[in-house]
Structures are given as structure tokens and as C-alpha cells.
Amino acid sequence: MRASVAARPLVGGPGLGRASLVIGAGIILVVVAALTAIAVGSTEVGLGDAIGILAQRLGIPVTESWAPTAPTILFEVRLPRVLAGIVVGAGLGAAGVVFQALLRNPMADPYVIGAAAGASLGAVLAITAPIILPVLAVGAGTAWLGIGLVQVAAFVGGLGAVAIVLAVARQGGRSSMVTLLLTGYAVSSLLAAGTALLLVNSGRAMSAVVGWLLGSLGGAGYPELAIAAPLVIGGSALLLVQWRTLNLLLLGDEAAAGLGVDLVPARRGLVLLATIVTSAAVALAGTIGFVGLVVPHLVRLVLGPDHRLLLPASCLGGAALLVTADLVARVAGGVPVGVVTALIGAPFFLWLLHRAATASTAP
Amino acid sequence: MASSRFRFLVPLILALATACQPSASASPSPSTASSVAPSASAAAEVSYPQTLTDDAGRQVEIPAEPERIVSLAPSNTEIVCALDACDRLVGVTDFDDYPAEVADVAHVVIGAVVDVELVVEADPDLIIAAGNELTPTAVIDQLAELDYPVLVLYPESLEAVLDNVELVGTAINATDAATAVTGDMTQRIAAVREAVAGEPAPRTFYEVGLFEGAIYTAGEDSFLAGMIDTAGGEPITGDPLTTSIALEDLVAADPELILLGDAAYDPSITPESVAVRPGWEGMTAVTTGNVLVMAEDPVITRPGPRIVDGLEAMAAAIHPDAFD
Amino acid sequence: MTSQPSTGPVLALETVTFAYRRRGRPDREVLRGISLAVDPGELVVLLGPNGSGKTTLLRIAMGRLTPDGGSVRVDGRPVESWSRRELAQRVAVLPQLATLPDGFRVEELVEMGRAPHARSRFGASDGDARAVERALADAEATDLVGRRIEELSGGERQRVLVAMALAQEPRILLLDEPTQHLDLAHQVALLAALDRLRRLRGVTVVAVLHDPALTVLAEPRVVLLEEGRIVADGPAAQVLEPAVVARVFGVSLPTVLALTGRAGGPG
Numbered sequence: 001m002r003a004s005v006a007a008r009p010l011v012g013g014p015g016l017g018r019a020s021l022v023i024g025a026g027i028i029l030v031v032v033a034a035l036t037a038i039a040v041g042s043t044e045v046g047l048g049d050a051i052g053i054l055a056q057r058l059g060i061p062v063t064e065s066w067a068p069t070a071p072t073i074l075f076e077v078r079l080p081r082v083l084a085g086i087v088v089g090a091g092l093g094a095a096g097v098v099f100q101a102l103l104r105n106p107m108a109d110p111y112v113i114g115a116a117a118g119a120s121l122g123a124v125l126a127i128t129a130p131i132i133l134p135v136l137a138v139g140a141g142t143a144w145l146g147i148g149l150v151q152v153a154a155f156v157g158g159l160g161a162v163a164i165v166l167a168v169a170r171q172g173g174r175s176s177m178v179t180l181l182l183t184g185y186a187v188s189s190l191l192a193a194g195t196a197l198l199l200v201n202s203g204r205a206m207s208a209v210v211g212w213l214l215g216s217l218g219g220a221g222y223p224e225l226a227i228a229a230p231l232v233i234g235g236s237a238l239l240l241v242q243w244r245t246l247n248l249l250l251l252g253d254e255a256a257a258g259l260g261v262d263l264v265p266a267r268r269g270l271v272l273l274a275t276i277v278t279s280a281a282v283a284l285a286g287t288i289g290f291v292g293l294v295v296p297h298l299v300r301l302v303l304g305p306d307h308r309l310l311l312p313a314s315c316l317g318g319a320a321l322l323v324t325a326d327l328v329a330r331v332a333g334g335v336p337v338g339v340v341t342a343l344i345g346a347p348f349f350l351w352l353l354h355r356a357a358t359a360s361t362a363p
Numbered sequence: 364m365a366s367s368r369f370r371f372l373v374p375l376i377l378a379l380a381t382a383c384q385p386s387a388s389a390s391p392s393p394s395t396a397s398s399v400a401p402s403a404s405a406a407a408e409v410s411y412p413q414t415l416t417d418d419a420g421r422q423v424e425i426p427a428e429p430e431r432i433v434s435l436a437p438s439n440t441e442i443v444c445a446l447d448a449c450d451r452l453v454g455v456t457d458f459d460d461y462p463a464e465v466a467d468v469a470h471v472v473i474g475a476v477v478d479v480e481l482v483v484e485a486d487p488d489l490i491i492a493a494g495n496e497l498t499p500t501a502v503i504d505q506l507a508e509l510d511y512p513v514l515v516l517y518p519e520s521l522e523a524v525l526d527n528v529e530l531v532g533t534a535i536n537a538t539d540a541a542t543a544v545t546g547d548m549t550q551r552i553a554a555v556r557e558a559v560a561g562e563p564a565p566r567t568f569y570e571v572g573l574f575e576g577a578i579y580t581a582g583e584d585s586f587l588a589g590m591i592d593t594a595g596g597e598p599i600t601g602d603p604l605t606t607s608i609a610l611e612d613l614v615a616a617d618p619e620l621i622l623l624g625d626a627a628y629d630p631s632i633t634p635e636s637v638a639v640r641p642g643w644e645g646m647t648a649v650t651t652g653n654v655l656v657m658a659e660d661p662v663i664t665r666p667g668p669r670i671v672d673g674l675e676a677m678a679a680a681i682h683p684d685a686f687d
Numbered sequence: 688m689t690s691q692p693s694t695g696p697v698l699a700l701e702t703v704t705f706a707y708r709r710r711g712r713p714d715r716e717v718l719r720g721i722s723l724a725v726d727p728g729e730l731v732v733l734l735g736p737n738g739s740g741k742t743t744l745l746r747i748a749m750g751r752l753t754p755d756g757g758s759v760r761v762d763g764r765p766v767e768s769w770s771r772r773e774l775a776q777r778v779a780v781l782p783q784l785a786t787l788p789d790g791f792r793v794e795e796l797v798e799m800g801r802a803p804h805a806r807s808r809f810g811a812s813d814g815d816a817r818a819v820e821r822a823l824a825d826a827e828a829t830d831l832v833g834r835r836i837e838e839l840s841g842g843e844r845q846r847v848l849v850a851m852a853l854a855q856e857p858r859i860l861l862l863d864e865p866t867q868h869l870d871l872a873h874q875v876a877l878l879a880a881l882d883r884l885r886r887l888r889g890v891t892v893v894a895v896l897h898d899p900a901l902t903v904l905a906e907p908r909v910v911l912l913e914e915g916r917i918v919a920d921g922p923a924a925q926v927l928e929p930a931v932v933a934r935v936f937g938v939s940l941p942t943v944l945a946l947t948g949r950a951g952g953p954g
Contacts, residue, residue, distance in 0.1 A: 043484040068486065
């Protein structure tokens with residue numbers, strides 16, 4: 001058959017060669033970004049010191065050329081931050097892809113159906129409750145599993161908000177994706193109003209609240225990472241193997257069902273996983289914007305819409321972008337990382353809209 | 364950093380933080396009782412390791428006499444220097460301007476953002492932070508996790524500033540100097556109290572700042588309100604949480620004296636500009652010409668040893684006749 | 688998972704009734720007691736005016752809608768007893784409102800048809816590759832390989848959709864208006880391909896068509912629906928009597944054939 005020559009190597013999707021090339025390039029990108037972020041900071045401590053210290057710890061004799069504080073700066077201050085950037089960026093990238101596919105809406109991001117609004121309310125409640133209700137002050141300082149109450153409240157808030165959205169959307173009969181989107185918007189607005197109410201009454205905690213809402217990787221230490229990283233990485237991995245379902249969902253409900261997708265449980269599982277990933281990421285770093293929206297679009301432009309590549313590449317792209325953005329934020333003297341991602345993300349998004357507009361008006 | 368914050372909010376937050384040093388109920392552990400105890404035997408050598416309770420109610424273990432101190436607030440810097448330990452400072456904020464010696468010390472707080480990496484590089488053996496979210500809780504936690512002793516100062520009253528001096532004195536083994544400083548402060552506070560005793564207390568409004576249409580002043584039961592009271596005025600206070608007061612409440616309270624703390628930083632704020640603000644023109648303070656610039660605002664809102672200078676300036680503004 | 692090809696009908700509907708529930712208004716009855724048995728390898732064309740229940744009938748046959756009354760059996764078992772995936776291994780559907788997402792290449796989309804048979808979490812097997820090749824050839828879409836969906840014309844997209852359904856290697860192929868978007872030449876070619884599929888691969892084909900004229904090409908069994916009932920069922924030549932067509936469609940068959948430029952009968 002004449003088809004055999006042309007079709008044979010193409011069948012199997014992107015092919016192992018292209019896939020490993022893309023994933024390999026993505027990993028290199030993340031590693032380069034991470035090494036740069038570890039090497040650069042407000043002190044002179046650099047990559048050479050890092051290599052020397054690592055070599056020494058591995059028992060290789062090296063002359064100690066670094067300052068006594070260098071190990072702490074590298075491994076206790078910079079590294080957890082970089083790791084948090086990788087974990088949060090990867091999680092937001094994966095969750096963004098999933099929500100865009102599920103809702104078949106290019107404007108969708110991981111926060112679209114309420115995870116961010118719920119997590120914010122939870123975190124702000126945890127920050128301000130001791131001030132508004134002094135009785136609660138006793139619990140606020142305590143750590144639970146080494147994690148602050150704020151992180152736990154954010155995670156629970158994110159999951160809770162999405163649970164409410166799903167329940168309300170189903171009340172309206174068949175929970176179509178449009179209903180879900182609109183319900184998510186309404187519930188998010190309601191929760192955001194609650195957050196704003198707490199914010200204006202937060203008094204002395206205002207700077208803590210504002211800082212949390214803007215998002216930051218600086219608060220993430222190893223104890224927080226130890227809880228959030230498995231949730232984000234495990235959840236993302238489970239999403240990665242759902243690439244086939246996500247592809248089929250792009251075909252529309254009827255076609256996806258005809259190809260064996262059990263729509264309701266499949267969607268529920270995807271929403272649940274993406275929400276766990278999002279809530280854990282938000283609990284770790286606050287509501288960092290644009291990564292979950294822009295990275296999937298960027299990757300789609302370069303690699304196409306096949307989720308077999310789109311998902312892992314968005315994980316890697318999100319990690320690289322967030323680590324880089326946080327580096328810029330640090331070098332710029334403590335600008336919130338969410339501001340940097342928005343500064344990169346918003347112009348890109350405008351360009352994307354412009355491109356889409358010109359494409360559709362072209363003959 | 365966890366300390367990344369809206370830069371433009373910084374001045375406001377700084378102002379709010381002092382203006383609303385809140386009532387004791389909001390603090391898990393008021394400093395008054397816990398931190399004075401170690402200084403009872405002030406003359407005695409402090410022995411290390413020692414464990415102190417700070418103003419955030421934290422148990423802080425200090426393993427040895429601190430030789431490398433990082434101060435994360437100008438008021439803390441002033442306390443350390445008042446104890447003749449200025450040379451032990453290895454890191455301060457870029458807001459620090461007193462005493463002159465600190466100009467040479469490395470900055471670890473840039474634009475009100477604590478750069479944790481710079482703190483680590485300074486290699487401190489004691490970090491003195493500010494409560495009230497001036498040093499964000501997240502940063503305090505992060506530094507504590509890096510095993511630095513972090514002493515959080517968070518005075519809620521004039522007397523608590525004295526306690527803070529004693530607490531730092533104990534922490535850095537400078538109890539004699541601390542006793543001398545607090546003795547002087549105690550004396551001067553007593554003198555102010557004596558001078559204003561029996562005088563009628565005018566209804567006094569202290570303007571911390573105007574921001575986005577809101578008027579910020581001393582919060583109810585706040586540090587600043589307590590200072591006004593000690594200086595012989597009757598403070599007109601704002602909401603205990605937001606420290607803001609609605610214009611109509613201010614009009615209803617009808618201040619007899621308006622002190623412009625914000626005029627110390629913004630020359631466009633003058634008694635004349637206040638007189639033409641809509642709604643302000645009928646206030647007794649405005650009609651009687653009792654609107655004064657408080658150029659001493661930096662020491663009034665900075666809870667260090669010089670707070671007494673601020674108190675004296677405030678008392679002199681409220682009761683000019685008593686201080687001639 | 689390999690089901691023994693059962694003797695008897697591969698698709699059997701027994702007095703199926705269905706009504707769409709409407710809030711505040713009487714239910715809209717769509718199917719009023721449909722009984723239909725389709726044998727393996729049959730080519731069945733469902734004809735009827737808009738609103739006669741053709742699409743609903745297909746959705747019930749594929750298990751997307753549950754009938755109010757009656758039963759549906761696929762491959763000898765009640766349709767609801769199959770899992771979605773098992774059903775997709777047996778029944779392929781070409782829905783009326785299929786959207787093809789931009790950015791995919793033709794062969795990537797056709798490979799999606801292999802989803803119900805996928806064993807690996809990660810890629811396609813050689814068997815999948817062969818099935819995709821065969822499906823592309825059967826749908827006359829091999830020449831489209833390598834092109835992106837957004838570059839294709841409506842007719843080319845339709846051929847890709849057909850290839851996707853064929854890649855599913857179903858026992859039953861349900862098609863809802865497969866000839867829309869196709870020019871006349873491709874309409875004819877598609878029906879010829881479906882007929883060939885039936886003869887060579889033994890696939891049962893049930894297609895909804897809106898144009899009675901097309902049925903003269905492939906000599907199918909024609910089931911004529913009107914207001915939720917089967918009013919005629921049999922060979923095309925027998926069912927499509929001018930009188931019946933005139934009554935059901937409101938136009939005369941000679942007019943229809945004349946309009947499409949083919950006044951002659953089959954053959």
C-alpha cells in the first residue's frame with residue numbers, strides 16, 4: 001500500500017524520537033534555569049562554591065574557598081526557593097493544560113473554577129483570624145506536621161471551593177462545561193469578596209495578607225516542600241497518563257463518548273487531580289498568576305495540541321519560567337514573583353490575542 | 364522572598380504598624396511580665412546559653428553572648444546602639460539613620476524587604492526583628508528555621524519600650540547599660556507626667572497619614588494613643604484594626620488640637636493646607652489655630668530609646684505653658 | 688475481551704420509546720415504539736424529515752441516551768451492560784457535530800480512533816499503526832497524511848472523521864449525516880466506500896441521511912422514520928416509492944432525483 005511508507009513512521013503520534021528530544025530539551029532548560037537561579041543572588045556566593053561544597057560533601061578533597069555562610073545561603077536559602085519554583089511551575093503548567101482542555105476554553109487557567117479564590121480565602125482567614133478573634137491566636141502559631149496553619153488552610157480552601165463549584169454546577173441539572181465555568185466565576189467572585197473584606201480589616205496583618213495574595217516562593221522551606229511536592233508531582237504524573245482522554249475531550253462530548261470516554265467520571269477525576277495539584281501549589285507559594293495560563297499556550301504554539309507532549313512540556317516550561325521569573329524578582333530587589341510572571345505573561349497574552357485576531361480575519 | 368511586598372504600601376504599613384500597636388488582647392504574650400524578670404538581678408553577669416521570651420511569645424535560646432547582631436528595624440538599631448553595642452551590628456535596614464555610626468553597617472533590609480540571603484551572609488548570632496508584621500511572620504519563621512536566635516520586639520506601650528531595652532540588654536549581656544538607659548527614660552517620663560498632671564486634657568488628633576481618602580491616626584488603645592494620653596492629651600482614636608477614622612467621626616469628635624505627624628515627611632502638609640480641607644474647617648483646632656506640625660514624628664513612631672524625646676515634644680505641643 | 692460474533696442481529700431495538708423532558712411543558716415524544724433488528728454486514732440508511740427521531744435513534748443505539756421504554760441490544764447483550772470502552776470497541780460513531788481541534792495532523796487524529804483498543808499508556812502498537820493505515824485507505828484519506836486539520840476543506844475533514852471511526856475497527860458503524868460538507872463526487876465515493884466496507888470487512892453500517900436521492904447509489908436497506916415511528920423498512924427501491932416520499936418529505940421523488948441530476952435508478 002502506498003500509505004505504508006508515509007503513514008507508518010507517523011503513526012504513534014509524535015514518535016519516540018521527537019518526544020525524547022522535546023522532553024530532553026525541556027529538562028535541560030529547567031536545569032539551566034535552576035543552576036542559574038542557584039548561582040545568582042544578592043551575595044557573591046556562586047555556582048563554583050556550590051560545586052565545591054557538593055564535592056566536599058561527597059568526600060572529594062577540595063580547598064575551601066567559600067565563605068562559611070555559603071553552604072547555608074546555597075542550600076537553605078536559594079535551593080528550597082528554586083525547588084519550590086520547579087514544583088509550583090510544573091504543577092501550574094500541568095493544571096493549566098488540563099483546565100484548558102476540559103473546559104475547551106483558551107482563557108481557562110488553574111484558578112478558573114475557584115481553587116485560587118478558595119485558597120486565598122483560606123490563607124487570609126488563617127492570617128487574620130487571630131487578629132479578629134484573639135481566642136484563635138493560640139492555634140495560629142502552632143505548626144501542623146511542620147506546616148503552617150496558613151498553608152493547610154490554603155490547601156483545604158482550594159479543594160473546598162472547587163467542591164462547592166462542582167456541587168452547585170450539578171444542581172443546575174447536567175453539569176455542562178459552560179455551567180461549570182460560570183459557576184466557578186460566580187463562586188470565585190463571592191470568595192474574593194470575602195477575602196477583600198478580611199483584607200480591609202486585617203490591620204497589622206495587611207502586609208502579610210497582601211504578600212500572600214501576590215504570591216512568593218520565599219516562604220517555602222523543606223518541610224512545606226516535603227508535603228506539597230509529592231502532591232503536585234504525584235498529581236501531575238497521574239494527569240500525564242491521562243493524555244489520551246484529554247486529546248479525545250478536544251473532539252467534543254459526543255465523539256469522546258463514542259471513542260470510549262466515560263465522560264462524567266473522566267472529567268471528575270481530571271478536575272479532582274488538577275485541583276489537588278493547583279491547591280498544593282497555591283498553598284506553597286500563594287496565587288502566582290499567568291504561569292498556568294500562558295505556558296500551555298506557549299507550548300501549544302511550538303509543539304501542537306497533542307497532550308502526550310503538551311502536558312510534560314508544559315510541566316517543564318512552567319518550572320523553567322517560574323524559576324527564571326523568581327530569579328528576576330530576587331535580582332530586582334524583592335519584586336513579587338507574581339508581578340514578574342504578569343509582566344512577562346500579559347504582553348505575551350496580548351500578542352497571542354492579536355495573532356488569533358489577524359489569523360481569523362486573514363483570507 | 365517571603366518578605367516581598369507591595370513596595371508602595373511600605374510607608375503606609377510602617378505608619379500603620381506603629382499607629383496601631385494593638386491592645387494587649389491581640390498579643391499572645393505581652394512583654395511586660397515575661398521579659399522584665401531576667402533583669403531583676405541586673406547587675407549580675409548574664410550567663411549563656413539563656414532562653415528569653417520575646418514579644419511574640421516565642422522562646423528564644425541564645426547560646427552565647429552575641430557579637431554579630433542583625434537589626435531588622437530602626438528602633439531595634441537604636442536600642443542596640445543606646446546599649447553601647449553599635450559596633451556589634453553587622454546588618455541593619457536602609458531606613459536606619461540614627462545614630463550616625465550605623466551608616467557604615469551593611470544593609471540587609473532593602474526597601475523594607477528583608478533579604479534573607481544578605482542576613483545569612485552577615486553571619487549573625489542574634490537577629491532582632493520587629494513584631495506587628497513589620498518583619499513579616501514568614502521571614503521570622505524562615506530565619507528561625509535556619510537556627511538563628513530571632514528576638515521579636517513588639518512594644519505595646521511606652522513602658523514596654525523600657526522592657527524592650529532591658530530585654531535586649533539581657534540578650535547581649537549589657538544589663539548595666541540597659542539599667543542606665545531605662546533609668547534615664549523612667550525619670551524623664553515621670554517628669555512629663557508630673558508637668559501635665561492636673562492640666563486639662565485637650566481632645567488631640569494625631570494625623571499619621573492620609574491614603575486613598577482614608578484618614579489614619581492612633582488606633583484605639585494603641586501605643587500612640589497611650590503616648591498622647593501620657594503627654595496630657597485626650598486621644599481621638601480610630602478603628603483598633605485599621606487605625607483609620609471616618610471624616611464624620613473626626614468632625615463629631617471635634618479635635619481641639621491637631622498634630623500633623625505626616626508633615627514631618629511631606630512639606631505640602633501644613634496647618635494652612637489642613638484649614639482648607641473640605642469638612643475640616645469647622646473643627647475647633649482649626650478655628651482656634653491649634654494645628655501643629657510634629658517634626659519629631661520619626662522618634663514618636665519609632666519605639667526606641669528616643670521615644671522619650673518624642674514624648675517630650677508631644678507634651679510640649681499639647682501643653683506649651685507647662686514646659687516653658 | 689474478544690466477543691464471539693453472535694448469531695442473530697448485531698443491533699436490536701425492541702419497542703424503544705423516548706421523550707425529551709421539558710420543564711413546565713409537556714414532554715416531547717421523539718421515539719414512539721421503534722423496533723429494528725440489524726444483521727451483521729447490513730447497510731442501513733435511516734431516512735426521514737427533520738425531527739423524525741433519526742439522531743435520537745443513533746444516540747440510543749450508541750448508549751448515550753437511555754430509552755424510556757423498550758430495550759437495546761448490541762452484539763447480543765443489553766447496551767447498558769457494556770462499559771463505555773467495551774462499547775467503543777464495538778460501535779463507532781460519526782457524530783453530526785464533530786469538531787476537529789486545530790493543530791493536529793491527520794494521522795494523529797485518525798490514531799485517536801484507536802483509543803478504545805489502546806493497551807499502552809504511552810504509545811501506539813504496530814497493530815494500531817496497521818489499523819490506522821487501513822482506515823486511511825478505506826476512507827480515501829491517505830493522501831491527507833501529514834497535513835494539519837485547519838488546512839483541510841470541509842469535505843477533507845469529513846473523510847478524516849470517517850477514517851477515525853474506521854480506525855476504531857467497530858462491528859457497527861453509526862454515521863449521522865456523513866455526507867454533509869461533501870461535494871457530490873465525494874458523497875458518491877463515501878457511500879461506495881461504506882458499501883465496500885460492509886462487503887469486505889463485514890462491518891454493519893447504520894447511516895442517517897437527509898437526502899433520499901443518495902440511497903439509490905448503494906442499494907441499502909432503507910428505514911423511513913416519521914414522527915418517531917418506522918413507516919417503511921426494506922430495500923431502497925421498494926421503500927422509496929414516489930407516494931411514500933411525497934407524503935413523508937412533502938416533495939415528489941422524481942423532483943428530488945431531477946434536482947440532484949440523476950433521474951435514473953440504480954445500476
